[in-house]
Amino acid sequence: MKQKIIITGGTGYIGSHTTVEFITKGFNVVIVDNLSNSDISVLDRIKEITGTKPEFEQIDLTDNEKTKSFFERHKDVSGVINFAALKAVGESVQKPILYYQNNINILLNVLENMETHGISNLIFSSSATVYGLPETLPITENAQTKRPTSPYGNTKKVAEEIIEDLSKVSESLNAISLRYFNPIGAHNSLKIGEAPSGIPNNLMPFITQTAAGVRDELKVFGNDYDTPDGTAVRDYLHVVDLAKAHVLALDRLLHKRSKSNFEVYNLGTGIGYSVLDVIQSFEKTTGLKLNYSFDQRREGDVPQLYSNPLKANKELQWKATLSLDDMTLSSWEWEQNLRKNN
Numbered sequence: 001m002k003q004k005i006i007i008t009g010g011t012g013y014i015g016s017h018t019t020v021e022f023i024t025k026g027f028n029v030v031i032v033d034n035l036s037n038s039d040i041s042v043l044d045r046i047k048e049i050t051g052t053k054p055e056f057e058q059i060d061l062t063d064n065e066k067t068k069s070f071f072e073r074h075k076d077v078s079g080v081i082n083f084a085a086l087k088a089v090g091e092s093v094q095k096p097i098l099y100y101q102n103n104i105n106i107l108l109n110v111l112e113n114m115e116t117h118g119i120s121n122l123i124f125s126s127s128a129t130v131y132g133l134p135e136t137l138p139i140t141e142n143a144q145t146k147r148p149t150s151p152y153g154n155t156k157k158v159a160e161e162i163i164e165d166l167s168k169v170s171e172s173l174n175a176i177s178l179r180y181f182n183p184i185g186a187h188n189s190l191k192i193g194e195a196p197s198g199i200p201n202n203l204m205p206f207i208t209q210t211a212a213g214v215r216d217e218l219k220v221f222g223n224d225y226d227t228p229d230g231t232a233v234r235d236y237l238h239v240v241d242l243a244k245a246h247v248l249a250l251d252r253l254l255h256k257r258s259k260s261n262f263e264v265y266n267l268g269t270g271i272g273y274s275v276l277d278v279i280q281s282f283e284k285t286t287g288l289k290l291n292y293s294f295d296q297r298r299e300g301d302v303p304q305l306y307s308n309p310l311k312a313n314k315e316l317q318w319k320a321t322l323s324l325d326d327m328t329l330s331s332w333e334w335e336q337n338l339r340k341n342n
C-alpha cells in the first residue's frame with residue numbers, strides 16, 4: 001500500500017516541487033493550504049507532471065477547529081512536511097504580529113494534532129536566517145543560532161526551539177528541521193515555479209523581471225562589502241535539488257536512522273556566489289544584458305552566508321547537483337514561460 005503524507009503549504013513554490021518528488025517516489029500526498037500565496041491551478045500542473053492530482057483541502061492552519069477536523073480526516077499518514085508560512089522579510093518587519101501569529105500558530109496546531117493522532121514524523125522548513133551574522137564560514141549546523149534580523153526570520157528560530165522543546169518530552173515526535181539557503185529556479189517542465197506577487201524582494205525574480213522588461217533596473221544592494229567583488233555572497237540552490245532533500249529526510253525518519261528525535265540539516269551547495277556572479281551567470285546563459293546599478297546596502301543583510309552541507313551529504317545522502325548556470329537559465333526559462341501564458 002502507498003504511504004500517505006500531509007504537505008502543508010504544498011501549493012506554494014517549494015511545496016509544489018516537493019509534492020512532485022514525493023508523488024514520483026510513490027507517496028500519496030494530501031496538500032493543505034489556504035492559498036494566501038499560491039494558486040489552485042498548481043494542482044493541475046502537478047498532475048500534468050506526475051499523472052496524479054494530489055488530494056487538496058483549502059484550510060487556514062491557524063484555525064484550530066478546522067485544523068483539528070482536517071487531521072481527523074487524515075490521521076492515517078506517515079508524516080507531515082510543514083511548509084506553510086508567510087515569508088516576506090520586509091512585510092514581517094511592518095507586521096510582526098501577523099507573522100508570529102501565522103507562522104507560530106500553524107506549527108503549534110500541526111504539532112498538537114500530530115500528538116493527538118500519534119503521527120511521529122515531521123519535516124520542518126527552516127532557513128539559514130537562523131544563523132544571523134555568521135562568525136565562521138562555511139557555516140555548519142553546530143554554529144550558534146542568533147536572533148535573526150527580521151520577525152520572519154525569528155519565527156523560524158522560535159519554531160525550531162518549540163520543536164526542540166517538544167522533542168525532549170514527547171514519546172513519539174521525530175523531527176527534522178531543514179535550513180534552506182537560497183532556493184531559486186523552477187521545475188524543468190516549466191509547469192511550476194515561483195510567481196511572486198508585486199515587487200519581488202529576492203534577487204533572482206528581480207533579475208528575471210528586469211530582463212523581461214517588467215522592472216526598469218536591478219539595484220545591487222551594496223558593493224562595499226568585504227567580499228571578493230564587494231557585493232554580498234549567498235549560497236543559491238536549485239529548488240528541485242531542495243525538494244529532493246525532503247524525500248530523503250522523511251526516508252531517514254521512516255527507517256529510524258535518526259540519531260536523535262530532533263535533527264537539523266543545512267541545505268545548500270556549499271558554494272558562495274556574489275550578486276555580480278549571479279548577474280554574470282545570468283548574462284552568460286541567456287545571452288542578455290541586464291540593466292543594473294549599485295545602490296546602498298539593504299538593512300538587515302549579512303555580507304556573506306554559505307553552507308557547509310556535509311552533514312546532509314553524509315547522513316541524508318543528499319547533494320545539490322545543479323550549477324549556478326543551470327539555476328539562472330532555469331529561472332529565466334520560467335519567467336519567459338510565465339509571460340507567454342499571461
Ligand code: NAD
Pocket residue numbers: 008009010011012013014015032033034035036037038059060061062082083084085086087102106125126127128180181182183
Ligand atoms: P510560498 O509562499 O510559495 O509557500 C508557502 C505556502 O503556505 C503558500 O502556498 C501559502 O498559501 C501557504 N500558507 C501560508 N499561511 C498559511 C496558513 N495560515 N494556512 C495554510 N496555508 C498557508 O513559500 P515557499 O518559498 O514555498 O516557502 C516554503 C517554506 O520554506 C516556508 O516555510 C518558508 O518560510 C521556507 N523558506 C523559504 C525560503 C525561500 O527562499 N523561498 C528560504 C528559507 C525557508
Ligand code: WQD
Pocket residue numbers: 087089127128129153181182183201202203204206218219220221222232233234275298301
Ligand atoms: C540575495 C542577495 C541582497 C534583491 C532571503 C531571506 C531568507 C530566505 C531567502 C525565505 C542579497 C541582494 C537582492 C535586489 C540585490 N527566505 N539583492 N538586489 O536576503 O539572502 O535571503 O531569502 O523565505 O530568510 O532573508 O535573499 O534573494 O533577497 O538576496 O542586490 O533587488 O541579493 O542584498 O545580498 P536573502 P535575497
